[in-house]
Amino acid sequence: MEATPQFLGRNMYGLEDYSADEIMYILEASKAMKEINLRQYKKIPTLRGKTVCTLFIEDSTRTRMSFELAAKRLSADVVSFAASISSLQKGESLQDTIYTLGAMGIDLYCIRHSSPGSPQLVHKYSQKPVINGGDGRHAHPTQALLDIFSIWEHVGNLKGLKVTIVGDILNSRVVRSNLIGMKKLGMDVTICGPRTLMPPNMDKLFGCRVQYELREALRDADIVMGLRMQFERMTEGLFPSLEEYSKHYALTQETIKFAKSDALIMHPGPMNRGIEILPEIADSKQSIIVEQVANGVAVRMALMFLILGGKL
Amino acid sequence: MTTLIKNGNVYLNGKFQTRDILIKKEKIQKIARHLPEKADRVIDASGKHIFPGFVDLHVHLRDPGQTYKEDIVSGTRAAAHGGFTSLCAMPNTDPVVDNIATVDYIQRRAKDLGSAKVYVIGAMTKKSEGLEISEMATMKSGGIVAVSDDGGCVQNAKLMLNCIRYATNFGLPLVVHAEDYNLAGKGQIHGGKVSSRLGLTGLPSLAEEVIVSRDIMLAENNDARLHIAHISTARSIEMVRQARERGAKISSEVTPHHLILTEEACLSFDTNTKMKPPLRTEEDRLACLEALRDGTIDCIATDHASHADFEKVREFDHAPFGIIGLETAFSALYHHLVKPGLLSLERLAEALTDAPARVLDLPPAMLKAGLPADLTIIDLEQQTHFSPENILSKSKNTPWLDQKLWGKVLYTFLDGRITWEDPDAQIS
């Protein structure tokens, strides 16, 4: 497999910039990468001499590890920069940081930042390709790609699959990216959560169904994805208690019955067991939550490979 | 010193008519079809349009205190470049204009060094903190033309009621920036489709509308004069329309950006699309335009708000709110609204001149013998290139940066002297 020129030097801000065919190509490449990850010697020399920078202005150890592992398996050098937004506000700006990093000869940036649109800024300042590792509540395309990849591996044909995503839709970049990607591939998506955590116009914007009632939302679903519910939302006055949330929106043995009997269970992690998902569901045979993590490395390898123009 | 401006299309009594204008010292001496007089300076304005100097009720000059963004000299030069000769300075400086010394400072500095007449709006509450009424009467004796806590909004309805009663006592109109802080929260852009799409926190229309509704009721109950700054939603406009039909003394202004742009502009993550109130929906934009045409909205004001590059060019949710507008206002409105036939040139002229002057009882902004020679000569057949080098404001934070827009201000006269002269303009 060879990286085709159409991906060379491109940014991955979000899936809206990629066609359905291109997304499928990324999935194919991810499959090849996954095979490498299953070998005993999990490293190929394709990006030797390239330097990948992980720039994390919002803490996420697991995503950063996934990006760094992906780069290392392709033999790229990795520079990692982590800072908090408060330190960035007091001291060096994002712009200055990129100029400094640029002087070290970075070929590709992977950025996580609490501000929507920050990957575009990194590209503007660096003129290098950027992979968005999550920008605020805006987008998280590598997560969506790994989710879709995980489904594709299990089910094969994606067209017409019924997907239900449940939880804090308002604060979820994962949902927004998944909606764009899944829609492009012909999947049929329902989103569900309490109305205080549901932004307006989602149905019109993304062509999905909006449901406030979990059982209705789960009916005949092929895929069920839970989202992390954060305790802070309660203090923001968006719902009264985790108990009440759980009672109405948790994936339990009782509620999951409304989905198809062989429905796949997913979660982007980290999970709050017992709140949005009960352990018996998270650990059930239908759950592919652990696989998702492994697939994350493969998908990120594929993107780096395609954008930096590697050869297998 | 005399100046004769020949053959311009002069905005007179609501129409453009071919006239000569003779300026002697600081006043307009004569306006007639053909003036045979000789003058020290003659400008051939054939094919050009001559407007009374524009009046902007809403400018943040940033002086005193934040002069790295703008100051009275640069701000009024920018005004002259945009055809403005009079402006109202908002009080959210550092220190806040809540005392007569700061009122004096601004007025004196503008008089000595400025390129436009500066009228001062005083703070409604001390330090604009929304806690105690400011010394409005003292500031009024120092020359303020209105009170406002612009940039912020008095949240306590009882205090607002007292401000309304107290200001009215001294004949001061109140200018309101309508924003309920709880509903606005940490909102970044309009709460609607684009905020849902981008995951940016929304500033809902309701945050503006509940205050517009509240303040109309409070003002109407007290027969007070209330001016709603930068109105931006269809429902706010509807409330103003109904209040005016009932005879309430409610006026309002709209900015060029709310007349031209919508929330869609924010999809680019350009921080020059971030301001308060935010760019709204197409429906809101059309309601603003319709209300400007039918006179429900009295006038256009720029809400010129400079921010330095290091503040504005950064992550969207960490960039400050506000854009500059003095230099781009006419061209942007002419280019996007008048030229495509969506707004008449006459209404645009009125909404930039005498209409705002009437709102705050400023001297008349019209072309008439005996009045100060405040005017601007504009060539509609030329474009202005809003490159950073061509922008005179200290800050370049405009969504029209680097764009070329139809309409070019060739000259601006303030009290008979030239405050802006385009390098390409020719004096014969």
Ligand SMILES: [Zn+2]
């Ligand atoms: Zn304001």
